Amino acid sequence: MSWIVRESGFDPERIAHHGNKFMIGNGVLGYRGTLEEFGKSELTATIVAGLYDKVGDKWREPVNAPNGLATAVFWDGAPLSVLKAVDPADAGARGKAGEGDARGDASPELVAHEQALDLRRAVHRRRSVFRTADGAEVAITSERFCSAVRPELIVSRIAVESSREGEFTIVTGIDGDVWDINGPHLERIESGTDAAGEVLSLTAWTQELGIPVTVAEAAEVRGGGEHQLLREDLSVRRRIQMRCRAGEPVEFVKYVAVWTGQDGAPARDVRTASAQSAREARQLGYDRLLQEHADRWERKWETSDMTVEGDEEAQLALRYSMYQLHIIAPDRSERVSIPARGLSGQVYKGAVFWDTEMFMLPFFLHTAPEVARNLMMYRVHTLDGAKRKAAEYGYDGAFYAWESQETGDDACTLFNVNDVFTGRPMRTYFRDKQVHISADVAYGIWQYYAFTGDESLLLDGGAEVAWECAKFFYSYGYFNPRKQRYEILDVTGPDEYHERVNNNAFTNRMVKECLRVALDAMEILRSRNPERYEALLAESAVSPEQIRDMHDRLYVPQPDAKDGLIEQFDRYYTLEDVSLPDLKGRMLHPHEYLGGGNGPATTTQILKQADVVLMLHLFKGDYAPSVKQANWAYYEPRTEHGSSLSACIYALVAADTGSPDWGYPYFMRTATIDLTGESKQYVGDLYIGGTHPAANGGAWMAAIQGFAGLRYDGNQAELRPALPSAWQAIEFPVCLRGGSYRIRVSRGEVVIKASGENSTAMRFSVRDQELAVAPGQEVRVPYEAAGSLDGQLGSARPSGVKH
């Protein structure tokens, strides 16, 4: 039951939302949860990880490959389409749906409709029942998956069944007329079939780099029928006419292979490979492909699925969150990472943000360290882009892209939001001032090393990345001669509503960590690869001693001795202390951007998202509970949660301070974001919809690192359970330093079970009780259940958070 996400009925207003919600993917391909009869107007998309294109002076964004699943079904010439049932006037404009006449009232009526995701097997299902003009009930069911085994492959099976005998037509093939934000990205479309006429293919080239993209389709029709090839400028399709008998379904299967020349392969090879792939898939057949796919997913869940007892809604939301992360995880390539909107479309330029290191990495570190390594190796491979960016601004070292694509050059522009009042682009300081990104990267690299104990990332370039980031900060930082300290000036912290601030607590703390990581990573490099170490120093204008000096004398805003508050940045407290409802009451336009040059929040203490509180989460060991409580209570009412990265952090710190019930609504808001679709869709006039992998990762973090209270610093694992009232227990697998554990946290007891295949024992501490868990051992540790601490966040209320 809690493996299925389902929606009944059809609402055209939810087409875009369902496209995100019912996505499938395999880390290489992402296919939006649209229906077979949908086209570009319904935001159908097949996104290829790491494939970008730029048209004219518009921004670079992912390429939407031709749609190999495009299928229209007609009953007696009338389209069986959910869209037809909606608004016949629109149907004509949608055009691509097929060849049938728009029959107005004569169109088949939609009598039942359901869309569902089987999370366990990562299969999308659809069932629609139409009543035709002649009184027949015709059901279309379909099932599709992006093969977890064959990354180029999408397989779809469609069945048509009627209550009466009749004739229907299927028009299916490859549609090259795709949805684009800043496209069209594909040009010179060529289509054709193989020699046998069995495999359709459509090839096109990206505009900027001329990369060939081929989609090939092999089809299998059970029940025969008359075939006809339809070639148009932008598509190649088959038209199949069949008769079916009452109650006897007719099935057809599409094996769609998407190949590109991203690795430099010429178009000819790409074409051949895709046709070959489609053909092979057809030979293997639907059932075998589904089985190998489901088996692979079973293994993914073995190392990641958690069970929550007592909270079905949270259970499903958590599974769904993990599902979203799994379908976009780059488990085969260290050349791509995870974009902020996953593979759900072209929003946010398909770019990789700090979201990956801060909000997604923990999930993979604990459940799939090899993916975590890929994510961080992506940063190694994009180091040159980061160095180019630093040099562009006159700095040393590596200034990572705020919006990173395949080369690491920054896809972020200086103007990211349009002013709703003047329509003019607004200068924002994401690209040039959100310098914490370089520290976030170094942090992620060290996290991987600490979790896994695997030095290879450091030796394969990770140490160099950290060193270049440290060099960047040395050149970015300034020394205050009067105060005899280094400072980090003119930055934008996580709270993007306050741009160009000085000594942002989060940023300074992260920079300090980056400097430490660089020094420690370089020491490891020195001991393992002294030549490389010496080479790096030889080309560096800065010495480790200088980095050490900056580390030691870097100013990091500290908690006030009296009230424990940490000022978000210099002079933050002098800003107007307005309430969030009052601020929102000042808005003059519903999509008005609160930040930027003149945004209403900029002169107030209202923050976009967790900033100081994020620091308290990341460096939780450094701060007293009272400090965390005080800052949570101060900053939460002032937080707009205008980013999907915000709520989970408040959940985490609430749990950390023994107030899980305070944190629960923030957790649920995070965990359900892509289920409800209730997230910000516009900033200014910019559409920002899509999936939210950072929130998906944040939901996992809140559950495991927050409520279960798991902490691991590479040395000892710690559990500080703080379960929300509704939760009886949570049980989950985790991988620590290569060892596998299964942990169950219930009220008053923790059970830790180590895999028999582990090589060593692991030290655990459960609410300050220390123990070691040997390979194969199961340990039960009673603890005094929390809950009594709840309410310590004082007068703060979880304001403005929907659940």
Place this chain on the structure above:
Amino acid sequence: MSWIVRESGFDPERIAHHGNKFMIGNGVLGYRGTLEEFGKSELTATIVAGLYDKVGDKWREPVNAPNGLATAVFWDGAPLSVLKAVDPADAGARGKAGEGDARGDASPELVAHEQALDLRRAVHRRRSVFRTADGAEVAITSERFCSAVRPELIVSRIAVESSREGEFTIVTGIDGDVWDINGPHLERIESGTDAAGEVLSLTAWTQELGIPVTVAEAAEVRGGGEHQLLREDLSVRRRIQMRCRAGEPVEFVKYVAVWTGQDGAPARDVRTASAQSAREARQLGYDRLLQEHADRWERKWETSDMTVEGDEEAQLALRYSMYQLHIIAPDRSERVSIPARGLSGQVYKGAVFWDTEMFMLPFFLHTAPEVARNLMMYRVHTLDGAKRKAAEYGYDGAFYAWESQETGDDACTLFNVNDVFTGRPMRTYFRDKQVHISADVAYGIWQYYAFTGDESLLLDGGAEVAWECAKFFYSYGYFNPRKQRYEILDVTGPDEYHERVNNNAFTNRMVKECLRVALDAMEILRSRNPERYEALLAESAVSPEQIRDMHDRLYVPQPDAKDGLIEQFDRYYTLEDVSLPDLKGRMLHPHEYLGGGNGPATTTQILKQADVVLMLHLFKGDYAPSVKQANWAYYEPRTEHGSSLSACIYALVAADTGSPDWGYPYFMRTATIDLTGESKQYVGDLYIGGTHPAANGGAWMAAIQGFAGLRYDGNQAELRPALPSAWQAIEFPVCLRGGSYRIRVSRGEVVIKASGENSTAMRFSVRDQELAVAPGQEVRVPYEAAGSLDGQLGSARPSGVKH
């Protein structure tokens, strides 16, 4: 002829402009050039230097004292008012004009009208001729002046003459219902007469500080008549009915004294003094008062008036510019300085800006050093305010107010302009980031010392001011560890369209000068007053050695080795290089502010006003002519001249580089700004009209320091003449180190005449010919006339400058 400024005819649209243009004043009082029958709607104002008030949470601004010249004249019951002739519908609304009925068509018709200023004697004249319903021609003439001898006194003589015998009524007295921007500033109005009933007086108190203000009026009527006292809530007036004979003028004179309790005097004393003053004035009589006033003005002109041969228009404009400076010069007090809009009203909060040091001080240094000393002593007296401001922002030393009033606390708010699109206040960075103000103050102090050789200013607090400013910059500055230099970050330079920039060339150069001045001034203090010197060091966290280190290693952007250009600030060249017309074409609202958070200029290279070029003027000795030419040619087309401080600087540097004809239109634009009224009247929705003393000073600078080419560094005087084509010669007096000289620069010859009263000889250099001019000596120096150099500014054209 070229002593009179005159306007004929009456245009209601020009009431505000004429109020500025025809102002009179004496440095203590400023009286706008309005007509006797005008009231608050016509922006009548009597501004008292240094008297400020704040109402509620609106900004502080000067107090407009009750109007002692309010006078209405009626012929046969019908008002003789220019306003009546305009629009009878309006007249009723204006209300205060008098008691007569608005008679519609029966109102007297205005047949002739003229308003004039006699610059030589600083007397305002007015003549209006009305034709009455019964066919009489009635002329009203008036003459008024603010006594240059008695600072509290305004004297006005009004004559009425009719072509036919008839009866007229004068209603005249003191009107307390005054124009205010953020008022009302005066409360608790009390009015009365002296025991003899001869002196009217009206007393009121400022709201914030409760300072009493009394206006007393003694009147003298030649021709007798029936008097009646009218006391209303906000005014006290006399009603005088008289008969006059055809062709026989009837005259009355008003002696108005304005006293305040600014010095702490109680209301009783203020009242007594003002009545006494009015009475004494009446005893002395109009002619004697005018004579002593005119005599005093004759002496002002002796030390300042220049003659320009061959250019009547420039001659008048220059005299007018000097007139404007003289009427607002604080020649009696070192507690006030000159506000940016002089004493012309409440605009810009009556605040003193850097305008004084940079654009007005040179005039006074050369012509009235005692006024220059007062201006700089004002900064000494407001040091505490500057220290409070520095402390407010967490800095050491003195951060002078961007908008300084009587205490030196900053009257500038963080929100200075309203966004025309949203109506919201816009955060601007004048107050907190225009740090060059402290360097400007130190620069002015040193200029006074260098010009006069008078150490007293330094010993009386000037050295301390410079030292505190240097301390401020030491705490504001940062050391760049990688580049091993100090930098000045996050500032707004003169070009206010680019806020929060790093290493603004002008600012950094000024800071360097400030540090030098502080070190040199402190050395003088050490030698003259070692105790004070030691005391200052004892309370300072910074040593002279540290200031020296910052001075020596402070980064000042230098001319590019190839093209000689100096970048205005870090990364200025990366901004969009749009043309000024193109930028203006992007404006969506005529009053749209080009700067601020999202202003159209902020992301482009368009600058508000001379910035790099101002630096090249101030430090002209440090830069090669080719550098000046290159930067003039680069920056001028990119300058919007959105400030009245801009054009004169381009005139000066054009003259300096041997291109006076390029500079001439900029000079004329500056010199005529208050004559034509063609200046920016709105920024956003903020009214900024008034007089422009900085431009008045800039016009003088362009003529004397530019075209005549006079430079004096405290050691040797230099002349580098570069006369515009139209000019045959310019002749002017100048005071250098206490010696008086008369200099005549004609084409090919310079004549220098030293006063016989000078105590020593002065070294001059004329186009590199060195000579000494002994007391009483007249020296004629031929030189090779320039003009051939003209056109060296290359492809630049004096774009966008009206003449």
